[in-house]
Amino acid sequence: MTLPSTDRYFPHIAYDSVVFGFSKGKLKILLMEYHDTGWFALPGGFVRKDEDLESAVKRGLFERTGLKDVYLEQFHTFGSKERHNPKVMRTILEANGHVVPEGYWMLDRFFSIAYYALIDFEKVVLTPDSLSDSISWYEVNQLPKLILDHSKIVQKALETLRSNLERKLIGGNLLPERFTMNELQAVYEAILGEKLRRTSFQRKMLSLDILERHEKLFTGKSHKAPYLYSFKS
Amino acid sequence: MTLPSTDRYFPHIAYDSVVFGFSKGKLKILLMEYHDTGWFALPGGFVRKDEDLESAVKRGLFERTGLKDVYLEQFHTFGSKERHNPKVMRTILEANGHVVPEGYWMLDRFFSIAYYALIDFEKVVLTPDSLSDSISWYEVNQLPKLILDHSKIVQKALETLRSNLERKLIGGNLLPERFTMNELQAVYEAILGEKLRRTSFQRKMLSLDILERHEKLFTGKSHKAPYLYSFKS
DNA sequence: TTATTATTGTCTCAATTCGAAACAATAGAA
DNA sequence: TTCTATTGTTTCGAATTGAGACAATAATAA
Structure with a gap:
């Protein structure tokens, strides 16, 4: 070299x-x-x-x-x-x-x-x-x-x-194509360095009309399964 | 040269x-x-x-x-x-x-x-x-x-x-040390390229608690004289 | 002196947004 | 069938904002 x-x-x-x-x-x-x-x-x-x-x-x-x-x-x-x-x-x-x-x-x-x-x-x-x-x-x-x-x-x-x-x-942009609302919130929290309110975050994201809702994600855990989302293109 | x-x-x-x-x-x-x-x-x-x-x-x-x-x-x-x-x-x-x-x-x-x-x-x-x-x-x-x-x-x-x-x-920063609320609004309007609502603008600016109010400015015009303001240091 | 005019500062009321919490739905385990 | 944990939605009051009304006032006109 x-x-x-x-x-x-x-x-x-x-x-x-x-x-x-x-x-x-x-x-x-x-x-x-x-x-x-x-x-x-x-x-x-x-x-x-x-x-x-x-x-x-x-x-x-x-x-x-x-x-x-x-x-x-x-x-x-x-x-x-x-x-x-x-x-x-x-x-x-x-x-x-x-x-x-x-x-x-x-x-x-x-x-x-x-x-x-x-x-x-x-x-x-x-x-x-x-x-x-x-x-x-x-x-x-x-x-x-x-x-x-x-x-x-x-x-x-x-x-x-x-x-x-x-x-x-x-x-x-930090997530794969499809993700749950929780994962998206975790990204925001990691970047901002602070906890966000779950319900406010969900309401805000949904009201912006930038997400597309897909099938549910069944993780095997014993609770309601979250939806998967992607960003509208 | x-x-x-x-x-x-x-x-x-x-x-x-x-x-x-x-x-x-x-x-x-x-x-x-x-x-x-x-x-x-x-x-x-x-x-x-x-x-x-x-x-x-x-x-x-x-x-x-x-x-x-x-x-x-x-x-x-x-x-x-x-x-x-x-x-x-x-x-x-x-x-x-x-x-x-x-x-x-x-x-x-x-x-x-x-x-x-x-x-x-x-x-x-x-x-x-x-x-x-x-x-x-x-x-x-x-x-x-x-x-x-x-x-x-x-x-x-x-x-x-x-x-x-x-x-x-x-x-x-685009105005002299002391200015009227109207002048400040005009700056904002020129930068944003849109008209702003006078009362909302005034309320907002005052509520931010960044302005200091000084004496009135008498221009000789036949109407109420505006206050002069400066930014708090 | 008093009314008039133009503009400024403040207040009101409804619409919207936002924080905080309650409520309802549900996937799997017990 | 019941229970648990988590998710999606709704509710309620507080805070913010848009839109307008109202009050105050400096100079002019009457």
């Missing part, structure tokens, strides 16, 4: 993705762990000189998760001086056996355009990139220490997701 | 500002008209290698308007391939008497980080940059044709401003 050269990618420009998933009642995001450093980071990458910014982000997302057609939203671009720390990138590259020349472009200061994605947890097939041991899920409120300003990026992603939740009805 | 060299600025990275002002009941933004081209564009600029992104935007805003401490919000980064059109920048530079070498950095593809600003119309002192004949106010719903994707940038700024208006109570 040789280091990528600057001919192919824009210098100073990167993206980071905060990929949200939902499982076992918890909101989670994807983190990568770099080889031999114990360091965690958001999945991200660079933009090729012949592609759109958004295409680059989608390409990276596909490489890590195997998913296309993902709910994706740009939420902020991080461009402060303090986020520049060439030692971090140098250490990561050297831990991978690279010889990093002085002035190598990946050590430069970067402006990172951050996106968040909402995906169906069950559908992903995770693949680490060449610099990482692993990519896996972490609960948003139990994250390990992250490199650079990545914790700040996650924080801002969460804030944006919360404030967009009501306005854009995006909660369903 | 010589062309700026790339040593000082980041290549491929620019910012654009949508500066909103309010006057005579209309919502307006600042546009610059380039020398000898008849072309209009948003005020923008480049980021110096030794400054924060936000500092660069504030510096540019100060140079054009004479204002510091402005309400400023980043809302989107534009990074599609289609926005790259080197002929436009070449023409602008050449119309200013520059000799533009092949491969000059300002002709490259740029990622533009867009901000909107809310300012007190009465406070600005406008100063065009060296490439422009003028910088002046244009009604948002009567804009001339803009270069590149600047119309799209304005559109997105307006959408963001609208959706932030209620959540962040930012309307007051």
Whole structure:
């Protein structure tokens, strides 16, 4: 493996993705762990000189998760001086056996355009990139220490997701095609970080006229079976 | 005047500002008209290698308007391939008497980080940059044709401003320190593009407990004088 | 001085929404 | 058949909002 050269990618420009998933009642995001450093980071990458910014982000997302057609939203671009720390990138590259020349472009200061994605947890097939041991899920409120300003990026992603939740009805993107009202409520509660009233939530969702009701789901439990719903298309 | 060299600025990275002002009941933004081209564009600029992104935007805003401490919000980064059109920048530079070498950095593809600003119309002192004949106010719903994707940038700024208006109570930034309830309502109406109910608006604003009531404003008109208000600090 | 006019600030009443709880339905277990 | 746990629906009062009426008042006209 040789280091990528600057001919192919824009210098100073990167993206980071905060990929949200939902499982076992918890909101989670994807983190990568770099080889031999114990360091965690958001999945991200660079933009090729012949592609759109958004295409680059989608390409990276596909490489890590195997998913296309993902709910994706740009939420902020991080461009402060303090986020520049060439030692971090140098250490990561050297831990991978690279010889990093002085002035190598990946050590430069970067402006990172951050996106968040909402995906169906069950559908992903995770693949680490060449610099990482692993990519896996972490609960948003139990994250390990992250490199650079990545914790700040996650924080801002969460804030944006919360404030967009009501306005854009995006909660369903974290669930499979069909789901129960309880599961939908659990998604909302995990994102907002607070319990919601069951009856009010149900009434609200139904009155919005965005759900389609399907057959009941019989779980074998000894109580009334809930309906399955999907979002109207 | 010589062309700026790339040593000082980041290549491929620019910012654009949508500066909103309010006057005579209309919502307006600042546009610059380039020398000898008849072309209009948003005020923008480049980021110096030794400054924060936000500092660069504030510096540019100060140079054009004479204002510091402005309400400023980043809302989107534009990074599609289609926005790259080197002929436009070449023409602008050449119309200013520059000799533009092949491969000059300002002709490259740029990622533009867009901000909107809310300012007190009465406070600005406008100063065009060296490439422009003028910088002046244009009604948002009567804009001339803009270069590149600047119309799209304005559109997105307006959408963001609208959706932030209620959540962040930012309307007051377009008014002087003290204002009447009617003026505040006019700001809201101009931004939202719709008439609001006078009594509901007043009740809502007062119930939010964010306004301080001051002395009355006697305009000489033969009717009850309105109170002046300011935002609580 | 007194009526008039235009606009502002407040109040009223009905419609709607929302929180909180009760009630009814029901799938499986006892 | 009864019981338990959970779901879907309804009810009731509180809070919010839309629409309008009403009262207050600064300057002008009579």
